[in-house]
Amino acid sequence: MSLPASAATALGLDSLSxxxxxxxxxxxxRGRLRHGIAHLGVGGFHRAxxxxxxDALMNRGEALDWxxxxxxxxxxxxxxxxxxxxxxNLYTVVVKHPDGSREPRVVGxxxxxxxxxxxxxxxxxxxxDASTRIVSLTVTEGGYHVHQVxxxxxPDDIGLQRDLRAGPGxxxxxxxxxxxxALARRRAAGTAPFTVMSCDxxxxxxxxxxxxxxxxxxxxxxxxxxxxxxxxRFPSSMVDRITPVTTDDDREDLAARxxxxxxxxxxxxxxxxxxxxxxxxxxxxxxxxDVGVQVVPDVTPYELMKLRLLNAGHQALAYLGALAGYTYAxxxxxxxxxxxxxxxxxxxxxxPTLAELPGVDLxxxxxxxxxxFANPEVRDxxxxxxxxxxxxxxxxxxxxxxxxxxxxxxxxxxALVVAAWSRYAEGVDEQGRPIDVVDRRREAVLAxxxxxxxxxLAFxxxxxxFGALADEARFTEPYLEARRLLHEVGAQExxxxxxxxxxx
Ligand SMILES: NC(=O)c1ccc[n+]([C@@H]2O[C@H](COP(=O)([O-])OP(=O)(O)OC[C@H]3O[C@@H](n4cnc5c(N)ncnc54)[C@H](O)[C@@H]3O)[C@@H](O)[C@H]2O)c1
Ligand SMILES: O=P(O)(O)OC[C@@H](O)[C@@H](O)[C@H](O)[C@H](O)CO
Numbered sequence: 001m002s003l004p005a006s007a008a009t010a011l012g013l014d015s016l017s018x019x020x021x022x023x024x025x026x027x028x029x030r031g032r033l034r035h036g037i038a039h040l041g042v043g044g045f046h047r048a049x050x051x052x053x054x055d056a057l058m059n060r061g062e063a064l065d066w067x068x069x070x071x072x073x074x075x076x077x078x079x080x081x082x083x084x085x086x087x088x089n090l091y092t093v094v095v096k097h098p099d100g101s102r103e104p105r106v107v108g109x110x111x112x113x114x115x116x117x118x119x120x121x122x123x124x125x126x127x128x129d130a131s132t133r134i135v136s137l138t139v140t141e142g143g144y145h146v147h148q149v150x151x152x153x154x155p156d157d158i159g160l161q162r163d164l165r166a167g168p169g170x171x172x173x174x175x176x177x178x179x180x181x182a183l184a185r186r187r188a189a190g191t192a193p194f195t196v197m198s199c200d201x202x203x204x205x206x207x208x209x210x211x212x213x214x215x216x217x218x219x220x221x222x223x224x225x226x227x228x229x230x231x232x233r234f235p236s237s238m239v240d241r242i243t244p245v246t247t248d249d250d251r252e253d254l255a256a257r258x259x260x261x262x263x264x265x266x267x268x269x270x271x272x273x274x275x276x277x278x279x280x281x282x283x284x285x286x287x288x289x290d291v292g293v294q295v296v297p298d299v300t301p302y303e304l305m306k307l308r309l310l311n312a313g314h315q316a317l318a319y320l321g322a323l324a325g326y327t328y329a330x331x332x333x334x335x336x337x338x339x340x341x342x343x344x345x346x347x348x349x350x351x352p353t354l355a356e357l358p359g360v361d362l363x364x365x366x367x368x369x370x371x372x373f374a375n376p377e378v379r380d381x382x383x384x385x386x387x388x389x390x391x392x393x394x395x396x397x398x399x400x401x402x403x404x405x406x407x408x409x410x411x412x413x414x415a416l417v418v419a420a421w422s423r424y425a426e427g428v429d430e431q432g433r434p435i436d437v438v439d440r441r442r443e444a445v446l447a448x449x450x451x452x453x454x455x456x457l458a459f460x461x462x463x464x465x466f467g468a469l470a471d472e473a474r475f476t477e478p479y480l481e482a483r484r485l486l487h488e489v490g491a492q493e494x495x496x497x498x499x500x501x502x503x504x
Pocket of ligand 2: 141201239240241314385
């Protein structure tokens, strides 16, 4: 079937039975769903991952009282609010297989969506209500307000300062502001606390959420902080599914192939994994293991494996790939030079820092990652992977560098990755075209990248990002060599020489 987009059926409760002839739709009665989870930061990933697992449970007749209410905190989330309101919070997930086949499915696990900048009072009422048993988060790395150097709560964070100064009746602006105010109300009312479940790509995401939220609460009220520390559970999790930004092509493809008009479908790769720490509060959790979630006592080794291989691996592709003129992750991954470099980083530098995991074949995992990155259908952009590097490189790649240096190991791959970031941050590509550097520390990053013309180590001399790495000759030597080559011969040739010298 191929339809013009205008002939497609608008997604919504009224059209579900008609759409059922074309693609799987929820088999459960959505009228029976009951709110149980408030999710803050409903982007592509939550909808392709956590909500998809819950939908799978609901399709088995389970977890009907664990439906999600989405919450958008940022002004830009108004677009998601509008899209979800127009289609009864239903949306389509399209799994894209590397052979070009696609598996669409309508997901119905979200029952409501609240846009906090306009509906903040309702958000607080909901979070404070006993029906909210889990508050889950995908608010990006930046949403945890961690100071890059101290690793503690950033006391100068503007949003947090604003929430601390909020007068009676004023609504919070940050996720932490909402969570802590809601917990304060629950404590005052004698309502058991919800569990806070972080699903962001942060090492020890539950522990980080716990430390930061408790520290923020302490600035407000030390007794409340003590209560949170004692009563609230913060399970950590390793979450994995490559979910690119939805494009108009994705919307049109859905309309043309399946006749579904969806304002905001989500597309993703077939692979999905969720390893979750079994550390929930008195209000319980859905039986996620029934749909393939690995519920374990300690997720640390799984998280390290994923963040240091997959996410740092993405960084190894991103800047070099963008400088070499590629647009998509799969284009760079399909280039044999990039593949060798990626595998080299994973095998020689990241993997020696990882613990053995029973039942996990690291070599197979690495090769599977290369295959996943090379899926040509997913069309994940290098621009998505190049964004917010200040949050990503220090959290995923630099821990590998530090551990390798401490163990007397080589860090030449990682040095080239950081050199490529510093070259990318100069803001002009190899053809002289401007690069749009997306980073919440953009001004500082650009300034240091440009200062390298005078001081070749200027980029590394940002202690907030790199600590004392500029004083570590075993890192700076390959870094400077990589920078010189990137300028003299460009990314592709640098990579060719690097890969050659590494295997020589
Ligand atoms: N996309 C993926 O492949 C993927 C895979 C695994 C994990 N994740 C995790 O999920 C996060 C979100 O990814 P996504 O693809 O859904 O992104 P997205 O851009 O589609 O959505 C991000 C959501 O987070 C909100 N947000 C951003 N900064 C915030 C802040 N400071 N406070 C509160 N809300 C904030 C946005 O408003 C939006 O609702 C990632 O940062 C990562 O930690 C993503
Ligand atoms: O989403 P971020 O910013 O944490 O990281 C960018 C990508 O590396 C990431 O989204 C991966 O695609 C994802 O972690 C795969 O599970």
